[in-house]
Amino acid sequence: MKYKSLLLTSLLGLGLVSAQAQTEFYLNGYGRSIITSNSLSADQATNSTIKKAVGGYALFDLTTNFKMSNTLWANTILRVKSPFGGFFGTGVELGFRQFQVGGRIGKFIKYELGDINIGEGMGPYAVYNFDDMYTRFESPLLAQRRDILTYENFNTGNLWRLQGVQANAKFSIGSAVDTLKVYGFAARTNATNDGSIPDRILSGGRLTAILNPKIKLGGNYVGLLDVPVNTSEMVYSNHVISGDVNVNLPIGTDIIAHANLNTGLSSYSNKNTQLDSTIAYSDFYYEGAIGATYKPVKLKLMGTLRNVGPQYSSPTAQTRRVNNSASTTLFKDVNSNVARTQSLFDRYTQENVYNRVILPTLQDFNPIYSNIFPFGAATPNRTGFTVGISTDTSAKIIDAEFVFDKYKQIVGEGVVDLKDYTGIKGGLTFNIGKLIASERNYILQLGYRSENTKRSGFAPVDLQSTIIDLGASVEALKKVDLLAGAKMLNAQGNEFLTRYDQFNMVSEDYVPVNTIDVKDMVYSFGFRYRIADNGSHFTVNYNLSKVKSPSSVDVNQLFFNFTAKFE
Amino acid sequence: MMNKIKIILVTCFTIFVALLVFQGCKHKTEKEGMIGPAYMPPSDNFKIAGDSFVISNNNPNFSRNYSSAFIQSDLSTITASFSEKVSWYLSFKGLSSGAKHKVSGLSETLNYTWNGISDSLYFFKKGESVEITLSFFGTDKFTVKDTLVISDVLKYSGKITPSAYEPLVINGIVYHFVDDLEVPNDTNTKMSNISQDQADIKCATCFNQKDMDNPVQGSYSYLLSGKDDNQNTYIASMNTDKLYGLAKRITPGISEDKLFINFYVYGDGNHPNTSMQVIVYEMDSVAFAKTGTREIEGWPCPSFSPVFTGSKVGDITKTLLTSFNNPTAQQKASGKNGNVDKWSTTIAVNWTGWKLVSVKYADLKKPTTDGLMGDGKKQPERLSGIAFSLDSQAGGTGLYKIDQVIVTENAPFKQQ
Numbered sequence: 001m002k003y004k005s006l007l008l009t010s011l012l013g014l015g016l017v018s019a020q021a022q023t024e025f026y027l028n029g030y031g032r033s034i035i036t037s038n039s040l041s042a043d044q045a046t047n048s049t050i051k052k053a054v055g056g057y058a059l060f061d062l063t064t065n066f067k068m069s070n071t072l073w074a075n076t077i078l079r080v081k082s083p084f085g086g087f088f089g090t091g092v093e094l095g096f097r098q099f100q101v102g103g104r105i106g107k108f109i110k111y112e113l114g115d116i117n118i119g120e121g122m123g124p125y126a127v128y129n130f131d132d133m134y135t136r137f138e139s140p141l142l143a144q145r146r147d148i149l150t151y152e153n154f155n156t157g158n159l160w161r162l163q164g165v166q167a168n169a170k171f172s173i174g175s176a177v178d179t180l181k182v183y184g185f186a187a188r189t190n191a192t193n194d195g196s197i198p199d200r201i202l203s204g205g206r207l208t209a210i211l212n213p214k215i216k217l218g219g220n221y222v223g224l225l226d227v228p229v230n231t232s233e234m235v236y237s238n239h240v241i242s243g244d245v246n247v248n249l250p251i252g253t254d255i256i257a258h259a260n261l262n263t264g265l266s267s268y269s270n271k272n273t274q275l276d277s278t279i280a281y282s283d284f285y286y287e288g289a290i291g292a293t294y295k296p297v298k299l300k301l302m303g304t305l306r307n308v309g310p311q312y313s314s315p316t317a318q319t320r321r322v323n324n325s326a327s328t329t330l331f332k333d334v335n336s337n338v339a340r341t342q343s344l345f346d347r348y349t350q351e352n353v354y355n356r357v358i359l360p361t362l363q364d365f366n367p368i369y370s371n372i373f374p375f376g377a378a379t380p381n382r383t384g385f386t387v388g389i390s391t392d393t394s395a396k397i398i399d400a401e402f403v404f405d406k407y408k409q410i411v412g413e414g415v416v417d418l419k420d421y422t423g424i425k426g427g428l429t430f431n432i433g434k435l436i437a438s439e440r441n442y443i444l445q446l447g448y449r450s451e452n453t454k455r456s457g458f459a460p461v462d463l464q465s466t467i468i469d470l471g472a473s474v475e476a477l478k479k480v481d482l483l484a485g486a487k488m489l490n491a492q493g494n495e496f497l498t499r500y501d502q503f504n505m506v507s508e509d510y511v512p513v514n515t516i517d518v519k520d521m522v523y524s525f526g527f528r529y530r531i532a533d534n535g536s537h538f539t540v541n542y543n544l545s546k547v548k549s550p551s552s553v554d555v556n557q558l559f560f561n562f563t564a565k566f567e
Numbered sequence: 568m569m570n571k572i573k574i575i576l577v578t579c580f581t582i583f584v585a586l587l588v589f590q591g592c593k594h595k596t597e598k599e600g601m602i603g604p605a606y607m608p609p610s611d612n613f614k615i616a617g618d619s620f621v622i623s624n625n626n627p628n629f630s631r632n633y634s635s636a637f638i639q640s641d642l643s644t645i646t647a648s649f650s651e652k653v654s655w656y657l658s659f660k661g662l663s664s665g666a667k668h669k670v671s672g673l674s675e676t677l678n679y680t681w682n683g684i685s686d687s688l689y690f691f692k693k694g695e696s697v698e699i700t701l702s703f704f705g706t707d708k709f710t711v712k713d714t715l716v717i718s719d720v721l722k723y724s725g726k727i728t729p730s731a732y733e734p735l736v737i738n739g740i741v742y743h744f745v746d747d748l749e750v751p752n753d754t755n756t757k758m759s760n761i762s763q764d765q766a767d768i769k770c771a772t773c774f775n776q777k778d779m780d781n782p783v784q785g786s787y788s789y790l791l792s793g794k795d796d797n798q799n800t801y802i803a804s805m806n807t808d809k810l811y812g813l814a815k816r817i818t819p820g821i822s823e824d825k826l827f828i829n830f831y832v833y834g835d836g837n838h839p840n841t842s843m844q845v846i847v848y849e850m851d852s853v854a855f856a857k858t859g860t861r862e863i864e865g866w867p868c869p870s871f872s873p874v875f876t877g878s879k880v881g882d883i884t885k886t887l888l889t890s891f892n893n894p895t896a897q898q899k900a901s902g903k904n905g906n907v908d909k910w911s912t913t914i915a916v917n918w919t920g921w922k923l924v925s926v927k928y929a930d931l932k933k934p935t936t937d938g939l940m941g942d943g944k945k946q947p948e949r950l951s952g953i954a955f956s957l958d959s960q961a962g963g964t965g966l967y968k969i970d971q972v973i974v975t976e977n978a979p980f981k982q983q
Binding site: 282311416507 | 582585586589592594597601602603605607608671704705915925927978
């Protein structure tokens with residue numbers, strides 16, 4: 001903390017005297033003020049259950065940016081956060097949210113250190129922060145709430161936010177290879193206690209060779225390694241190496257053909273130094289895809305064949321964004337013996353529900369939200385195909401998608417019988433305003449995701465889970481939108497959940513869930529005033545979360561949000 | 568245009584062939600047909616046959632297990648028969664200790680003999696009721712329960728007579744019992760020698776004493792606590808009463824990677840700067856001096872080899888005492904203390920609750936300050952005494968509890 005204060009002071013001082021022509025100093029800001037009024041009703045609530053709560057906070061993130069002649073830059077984000085109800089500064093938190101320094105070495109190499117986002121371009125099998133919920137056609141009311149979580153948890157795209165160093169370079173080579181890109185990073189994911197716990201270092205990189213605008217070759221490496229200390233009991237290491245080929249070939253002026261091949265392998269090792277014994281295994285994956293884009297109607301067809309080995313281990317790709325075990329912060333308990341479990345509403349409104357660390361073992365997950373790919377595309381023990389059709393993202397009036405997944409396990413887990421997975425997802429965004437050439441926005445959204453899991457034999461499984469998204473956005477007055485949204489989850493059946501031990505192997509702690517009967521509905525409606533085009537807005541909405549599984553827990557929330565961006 | 572179509576076709580064909588090749592590659596686990604432990608839930612027609620769920624002995628005596636006095640019927644054997652092959656779980660839960668033990672299987676019959684071991688941190692206690700539950704994968708419909716009362720618990724002490732010492736050996740692990748901190752304890756290895764830094768002012772709420780609050784095993788653990796008023800980081804210590812108490816017990820020639828000092832340590836979470844030094848003593852050739860009426864602590868033992876070659880434990884004790892009381896002229900003239908190598912390591916007690924700590928002998932180093940000097944070589948078979956100190960940061964307070972001290976060979980301590 002001390003060195004950060006010193007650096008900020010230095011940066012501010014440098015900024016004040018930056019009369020030199022090549023230095024630049026500027027500020028950005030992001031402010032948010034939230035007030036919520038909440039109520040709970042539940043079958044199992046008692047007289048001592050807390051049924052009403054009012055909460056909120058005001059925060060301001062000040063970003064200081066310093067840039068010196070294109071060779072050096074730095075930025076910090078200083079946050080001031082005051083909880084709702086604190087008078088005269090009671091409970092105000094002041095802290096650094098981000099610290100980055102970077103620059104350029106020579107003409108080709110850019111580097112960054114401090115708080116960095118790693119994994120650019122490395123793909124879903126090497127480094128990828130995936131979201132297991134299908135949110136493409138979600139109402140903007142719900143998407144707005146999710147944006148708060150992604151901002152608070154630094155979820156930039158599908159990158160992981162860590163502390164470390166990264167560098168990339170781009171070279172124009174010549175005839176054989178048009179461009180060569182090199183990217184590397186290193187971060188520490190676990191700190192040593194100088195005793196029994198070693199440092200754990202994450203490092204990796206990507207080499208991309210763009211042969212010509214149509215063909216691209218790439219290779220990734222990611223290593224997660226312990227630096228042993230004298231008395232560390234376990235020494236862990238995990239390596240992932242992969243390679244990919246991408247071909248995008250225009251055919252005439254209307255069609256682009258796509259082809260992609262991606263394959264890799266992982267190697268895991270965990271040594272018990274006291275017993276001098278090692279658990280080690282390796283596995284591989286491959287994925288092939290072909291597709292075509294028809295430009296006149298902005299339509300894209302794709303087909304993917306995928307096989308991920310049962311022991312494929314890639315922590316930076318398999319760590320879940322959503323922590324299924326995170327306890328709820330709003331109305332934590334239904335009564336003194338029953339905690340309120342995570343609902344659909346919590347998963348996109350609760351700031352602590354996202355993981356911020358890379359985990360070496362596969363986490364518990366709830367199959368009603370995602371059972372085909374609970375660990376993203378790198379979910380181990382899956383083989384099958386995906387076919388789909390979607391509109392190109394540049395489509396303005398209609399944006400639609402339909403995807404069909406058909407997968408099965410490669411080997412059984414605890415039984416010889418295999419689980420079969422079938423999934424359908426898709427949706428439509430219809431911009432009526434553009435259709436009628438209106439200046440106002442009139443947008444309707446419909447999203448659908450259904451998954452079916454089946455297994456026969458001694459331990460039969462039959463689980464169906466459906467999520468429907470509805471959304472409407474009507475610009476009633478200039479820059480004032482009336483918004484409505486709904487997300488409805490319905491899940492029935494049974495499942496046998498697999499649990500993983502400390503070595504990421506299937507453990508004996510299978511969890512049979514004999515009766516799954518969940519209805520989880522969220523209805524939201526309100527309005528939004530768009531203050532500026534940069535995303536500054538004032539929103540008021542009312543949310544009703546109704547969960548029945550089988551006892552009912554309802555949470556109602558009136559939500560005020562004022563967000564201002566200064567750029 | 569035709570060229571581009573050809574390129575696309577060739578690319579697609581290449582990818583198709585590559586995928587075919589990959590499809591031919593099998594994952595290692597595919598050959599096994601299944602990963603993870605097998606399970607099979609009971610069908611709706613499942614039954615436990617008649618009165619087949621039987622406990623052979625409702626008052627087992629586990630103390631005689633592994634000894635010559637052992638009789639199979641001292642233990643408890645649980646049996647049952649089922650109408651079909653099923654995944655079953657048999658769990659044991661100590662109703663006062665909270666100790667747990669669980670076994671599982673996939674079969675049509677159950678036949679399990681329990682020897683009193685616990686899978687949890689806590690040991691089962693003498694005289695406590697243990698709830699036994701037979702359950703089945705995925706359902707509570709067929710669960711049955713019963714209880715037994717433990718008449719005596721499993722002990723890890725070997726056989727000691729005046730003429731012989733035989734450690735307990737179970738599945739290749741050799742157990743050398745040191746102290747279970749119980750009352751009474753009159754063994755040669757009891758850790759009853761407690762010292763306190765006299766320069767520290769006595770702290771009104773700090774104690775060094777037997778503690779009955781939630782021990783790992785039995786009824787007692789030992790609590791060390793204090794405040795480092797003189798800022799030298801040392802507060803208190805405890806050691807085996809006789810620093811030669813463990814002599815001649817460790818297997819000759821054993822590697823330092825195969826010898827472990829095991830003990831349970833409790834941190835209360837409120838003294839995060841607590842640390843403990845684990846100290847072991849190796850008795851090498853020794854001389855001693857007697858000054859006036861005050862005996863300087865040492866090992867009244869003449870040179871190591873002649874005493875220990877072919878000698879038995881009882882003879883050593885006798886020889887030691889004889890030598891101590893009757894030093895040779897050479898030993899008197901030397902004025903030296905006993906020649907002892909001291910090896911140690913420091914552990915930060917920064918956890919809350921009980922934890923089993925197993926220190927590998929190879930991880931012990933020569934302390935930086937020491938008044939005792941032996942031959943300077945690490946010789947695990949010469950292990951003769953153990954000490955634990957309570958330390959904190961200078962001027963701070965420290966606290967931990969200790970229980971069940973055992974030395975093991977070939978692997979860290981585990982209940983079995």
